[in-house]
Amino acid sequence: MDMLWSGWGDPDKAAPLPDSVIGLLRDLLGVAPRENEPAQLDGIAVPQSPLADDTLRALAECLGDGAYVRTDAESRIRHTRGKSTPDLLRIRAGEVDDIPAAVLLPGSHDEVLAVLRVCAEHGVAAVPFGGGTSVVGGLAPELKRCFVAMDLRRLDGLLALDEVSRTATLQPGLRAPQAEALLNERGFTLGHFPQSYEWASIGGFAAARSSGQASAGYGRFDEMVLGLTVATPEGTWEAGRAPRSAAGPDLRQLILGSEGALGVITSVTVRIRPLPTTRIYEGWRFASFEAGAAALRTLAQGGPQPTVLRLSDETETFIGLAQPDKIGSSDAPAAAGCMAIAGFEGTAEDTADRRARARKVLLGCGGEYVGEEPGDRWAHGRYNAPYLRDALLDAGAFAETLETAGFWSALPALYDAVRQALTAALTEGGTPPLVMCHISHVYENGASLYFTVVSAQGDDPVAHWAPAKQAANDAILASGGTISHHHGVGTDHRDWYTEEIGPVGVRILQAVKAEIDPAGVLNPGVLIPVR
Numbered sequence: 001m002d003m004l005w006s007g008w009g010d011p012d013k014a015a016p017l018p019d020s021v022i023g024l025l026r027d028l029l030g031v032a033p034r035e036n037e038p039a040q041l042d043g044i045a046v047p048q049s050p051l052a053d054d055t056l057r058a059l060a061e062c063l064g065d066g067a068y069v070r071t072d073a074e075s076r077i078r079h080t081r082g083k084s085t086p087d088l089l090r091i092r093a094g095e096v097d098d099i100p101a102a103v104l105l106p107g108s109h110d111e112v113l114a115v116l117r118v119c120a121e122h123g124v125a126a127v128p129f130g131g132g133t134s135v136v137g138g139l140a141p142e143l144k145r146c147f148v149a150m151d152l153r154r155l156d157g158l159l160a161l162d163e164v165s166r167t168a169t170l171q172p173g174l175r176a177p178q179a180e181a182l183l184n185e186r187g188f189t190l191g192h193f194p195q196s197y198e199w200a201s202i203g204g205f206a207a208a209r210s211s212g213q214a215s216a217g218y219g220r221f222d223e224m225v226l227g228l229t230v231a232t233p234e235g236t237w238e239a240g241r242a243p244r245s246a247a248g249p250d251l252r253q254l255i256l257g258s259e260g261a262l263g264v265i266t267s268v269t270v271r272i273r274p275l276p277t278t279r280i281y282e283g284w285r286f287a288s289f290e291a292g293a294a295a296l297r298t299l300a301q302g303g304p305q306p307t308v309l310r311l312s313d314e315t316e317t318f319i320g321l322a323q324p325d326k327i328g329s330s331d332a333p334a335a336a337g338c339m340a341i342a343g344f345e346g347t348a349e350d351t352a353d354r355r356a357r358a359r360k361v362l363l364g365c366g367g368e369y370v371g372e373e374p375g376d377r378w379a380h381g382r383y384n385a386p387y388l389r390d391a392l393l394d395a396g397a398f399a400e401t402l403e404t405a406g407f408w409s410a411l412p413a414l415y416d417a418v419r420q421a422l423t424a425a426l427t428e429g430g431t432p433p434l435v436m437c438h439i440s441h442v443y444e445n446g447a448s449l450y451f452t453v454v455s456a457q458g459d460d461p462v463a464h465w466a467p468a469k470q471a472a473n474d475a476i477l478a479s480g481g482t483i484s485h486h487h488g489v490g491t492d493h494r495d496w497y498t499e500e501i502g503p504v505g506v507r508i509l510q511a512v513k514a515e516i517d518p519a520g521v522l523n524p525g526v527l528i529p530v531r
């Protein structure tokens with residue numbers, strides 16, 4: 001099944017907002033119903049593919065079958081940009097100015113290599129396309145030339161599983177649920193459950209350094225990766241052949257987060273864990289975000305480490321985003337303070353032990369145990385928020401998220417600065433927002449901050465969001481945060497990323513790119529500026 005072209009996920013799961021929420025949006029934020037109907041898929045004017053006949057022929061030869069080179073309007077629309085809110089607003093408005101010239105579906109590493117060679121010879125850019133869930137413009141290269149989207153869905157196998165070492169080699173086009181099912185059949189789990197879990201791919205997780213909701217227990221995706229195979233226009237690049245190594249710099253780190261700018265990942269070897277037999281999620285309430293954050297830090301630094309650990313700020317707790325299924329319902333939580341969710345996965349014995357020890361720590365930090373119901377509700381609704389965004393957009397509201405990470409000591413100032421930047425910019429634009437935040441990835445030395453912004457759409461919602469996003473990005477760097485904890489760089493964050501790594505860092509990446517992609521066809525303008 002394909003994802004909804006103009007929104008999120010399975011079209012059958014789309015649900016309108018309850019009237020109570022529409023009333024709340026109107027009264028709180030001045031949200032008014034939209035006046036324009038969104039574009040229809042078959043009503044969008046798509047320009048003809050600019051690819052020359054000889055290029056199309058050469059690409060079809062690489063793939064052995066013309067059916068794997070698609071130039072029809074629908075395939076190309078479905079591979080236009082990703083799933084950020086501006087992406088959705090633009091596609092709903094029928095804007096396809098950065099549509100791919102063709103969609104290619106390679107079926108092997110060698111076919112990817114062959115396609116890249118043809119692209120380099122013919123001067124056509126190539127954009128790897130996994131699940132298409134990028135929210136940072138990772139699928140929208142700079143448009144100095146036409147480009148093809150290389151959809152990796154046919155590369156969807158489990159290539160190897162080593163039960164002794166607990167490793168698995170996965171192809172990049174496996175979506176997370178497919179990968180998880182293949183591992184579960186053999187008694188293992190990857191433990192990677194980002195909110196985009198239902199649609200995002202293994203290759204995309206590696207290429208964008210993803211982090212899942214159970215990162216406290218299983219780690220970030222980049223921490224799970226042991227080895228990678230990459231196709232480049234200059235040949236095959238393999239990295240990682242032992243669990244740890246002192247054989248020079250770790251080149252896996254150059255591939256992780258490279259977002260298609262340095263090659264196409266065609267297989268990923270990851271560590272795997274035994275499938276848990278017990279899963280328990282529970283709710284804790286803290287008097288303030290500060291008190292809750294201190295409790296999370298105590299666990300992150302002294303243990304025991306839950307598998308899931310997250311904390312909503314006062315606004316997010318009040319609105320009920322910690323439990324998305326409850327928003328607007330009569331039993332929505334109206335209590336003050338901040339809701340935290342702690343989850344424990346593993347064997348019955350291990351979870352009971354960690355849970356009991358975590359309980360002592362959280363009580364000692366002033367937490368109030370509020371039972372398993374909030375945890376179960378969080379687990380049940382954990383993949384629903386993106387559907388809620390579609391319903392908000394339909395109702396005339398604007399909803400977007402952004403994220404960062406910083407050291408514990410810098411986190412309070414980072415939190416204040418981003419909230420203030422978003423509030424000031426959107427208020428100045430005439431659409432005062434509601435800004436919510438949570439911590440959902442914790443480390444010994446710091447944590448991530450994930451902001452959700454809801455406001456009225458204004459006359460031109462894409463233009464109205466741009467200065468707010470810019471102000472938030474500026475505030476993140478000025479306060480010592482990183483421009484992304486897990487969404488990546490793409491084209492949207494590129495200017496701030498170049499500031500974060502500095503001119504020498506940019507030149508190092510450009511030099512590597514020039515060696516392995518001399519024609520500059522790999523996702524140009526994504527991650528680093530075109531030289």
Ligand SMILES: Cc1cc2nc3c(=O)[nH]c(=O)nc-3n(C[C@H](O)[C@H](O)[C@H](O)COP(=O)(O)OP(=O)(O)OC[C@H]3O[C@@H](n4cnc5c(N)ncnc54)[C@H](O)[C@@H]3O)c2cc1C
Nearest residue numbers: 130131132133134138194195196201203204210211260265
């Ligand atoms: C609603 C929503 C919720 C999200 N929640 C999370 C979350 O909880 N955690 C999180 O980490 N992220 C999250 N994201 C962001 C996104 O899902 C991740 O960045 C994910 O890793 C992208 O995977 P994908 O397969 O969709 O990649 P794509 O969007 O297809 O690609 C992402 C980037 O990687 C490149 N790429 C893709 N595959 C390959 C490959 N095989 N080789 C080389 N380059 C490749 C693409 O060219 C692009 O630049 C969310 C996004 C949405 C829309």
